[in-house]
Amino acid sequence: MGSSEVVLRAATADDHDQLWGLFATAMMFDSTSSDLDREIFEPERALVATDGDLLVGTAKALTRDLSVPGAVVAAAHVTGVGVRATHRRQGILSRLMSRQLREAPEALAVLWASEAAIYGRFGYAPAARNVSYEINLHRVRPHLVPRGADRVEELTGEDTAAQLAPLLRALQSRRPGVSGRSDLLWHKRLQDKPEDRGGATPRQILVHRDAAGAVDGYALWRGKMNWAVEGPANEVVLEELVAIDPTAYHALWHYVLTLDLAGKVQYGHAAVDEPLQQLVSNPAALVRRLGESLWIRLTDVSRALAQRRYASAVDVVLEVSDDVIEHNNGRFHLIGDSKSTTCERTEAAPDLTLSVSELSGTYLGGRSLAEFAATGRVTEHTPGALITTATALTWPVAPTSIEVF
Ligand SMILES: CC(C)(COP(=O)(O)OP(=O)(O)OC[C@H]1O[C@@H](n2cnc3c(N)ncnc32)[C@H](O)[C@@H]1OP(=O)(O)O)[C@@H](O)C(=O)NCCC(=O)NCCS
Incomplete structure (x- = not known):
């Protein structure tokens, strides 16, 4: 069947579950959507392709802002792109992408590409790199105990997002490439469903406070138990570390790098110029894997x-x-x-x-x-x-x- 019989239209709220299913199948992950996902969904910003009654393709956008050099600007955050396997290579994605780009109210669109070969043809280009660290704690230790090490504490309670959100906004004013989060997206970020933990502990939220008691940095991490022949070799998975003050940055990393029983820290979102390199005894031993992160397309x-x-x-x-x-x-x-x-x-x-x-x-x-x-x-x-x-x-x-x- 050719894609000329396939029709594009804007989504409605009722399409959500079917779109979610189509995307999950296309990406091959097993997941059901939640009420929160339905709330985050912006139907007027999603396009669907239909073949008769069958939904065969989708491309969504979220209304978020993005830090760029010297400013924070509106950027269409493109996500949920998928075409049903029976309808691939017939030009459906090309139609979805062209229409989405032409209709975007923002001056730019941004996405993470699961498959790098797809998006260049539509004018997207990789614009940011990310570094995945695998830190062997037997070779890499922090240089010094930082001044603020005693002001790191665990954060619990209901208003977590409200305490962390200002720090993310502050990071946006310092570093390009950082996406803003609405309250709903913060809620999603801090969700901690047992089925998503992959055998790791519940998420721990650390904060650092300045001398006056204000939160000036946070880290989200989990531990995963592991035993090697020679003894404990637990893994620390650092999900996010945001610090707006050098002391907070140093203190939070110090905490993470000196956890007892840990043999390794994994961190997937380091910057190419991650300041951590200056704070450890043996930066050459940081195993660094370079990848593409954000693709940008000026609309x-x-x-x-x-x-x-x-x-x-x-x-x-x-x-x-x-x-x-x-x-x-x-x-x-x-x-x-x-x-x-x-x-x-x-x-x-x-x-x-x-x-x-x-x-x-x-x-x-x-x-x-x-x-x-x-x-x-x-x-x-x-x-x-x-x-x-x-x-x-x-x-x-x-x-x-x-x-x-
Ligand atoms: C990727 C996907 C959305 C493409 O949809 P599609 O409707 O088959 O794409 P199109 O027919 O419009 O293809 C447009 C062009 O991209 C190429 N292309 C499509 N998918 C490709 C892929 N996975 N890798 C390399 N090239 C691809 C096509 O060959 C075509 O090239 P041409 O213009 O030179 O002829 C679809 O294959 C899919 O759902 N894949 C699994 C989910 C996925 O990867 N989603 C992207 C998440 S970031």
Whole structure:
């Protein structure tokens, strides 16, 4: 059956359970949705493909914000993408993606890609990397006992999210790539269903307090019992560590790295420039695996470029091409620095020619335009424009995402 008989439409709240089932089957995970998932679902932001009465494809977006260099902006958080196996390779995803991108009210879309080969064709590009740490505690120990080590405590009680949320917002003002969370999403993040623990302990929530008693850092972790021939070798799974103060950062890591009976710490969301490297005895022994995290796609080039800030002054005319979103084609005059930015359509001669993918991949400041120029994807018409623009697009703090959505 060809995809011409397949119809796209916006979802309704009643589609939720079927969409969830379709996505779970496509991703091959066993999960039933909860009332909370139904509340988080934004039907008006989900597209479905139907073949007669059968739902055969879906792509959802969540309304969230994202930190970018120098700002926090609205970004369509794309998720739940799947096509029924009987209907694949007939262009359904292409139709869903094109429509979703054209209709997005935000100036950019962001996603995690389970399969890296899929999204480049739609103008998405990997824009942030994440580092997975596996820390052997017999080789890697903290240098010193930090000053605030005695101000780490466990947090229990009802208002946990309210205490942690301001710290995530503060992190957004410091590091690009961090997604904001509504109350519902905080609720989801802190859910701790026994069936999701994979044999690990219930989640422990640690906080660090400053000298006045205010919470200035938190860590979410679990332990998993393990015995090696030579003795206890428990695993610590660090899910999230957010600290807005150096003492809190140091103290929370110290706690995690010195837990009794533990042989290993796993942490999947470290940044490329994770400061932990400075705090341990043997950074070379941190086993680090580099992966892609966020893929970015600018849906409105001039608005997106005006929304972020730049590491150094830039004044450049960019000639942009975009196969999917017509209004992104053309020339844009970008003037910006670390404090303000404008980006207007122009007829002036271009300094650089490139496509929306290169602008998307460099948008969070974690990749250089020079990398794309090296494979011919950026053409420099004005000598010096590449280096000036590439420098301005970088950012001193590497982008990282601390959750998969
Ligand atoms: C990935 C998926 C959504 C693609 O849906 P689809 O309707 O088959 O995709 P399309 O027919 O529109 O394919 C568009 C293009 O992408 C390519 N493509 C599709 N899925 C691909 C995959 N998994 N790997 C590599 N290329 C893929 C197609 O070959 C096609 O290429 P072409 O334009 O050169 O002809 C679907 O295969 C699926 O549900 N997979 C399992 C779930 C999943 O991976 N979801 C993504 C989570 S991030």
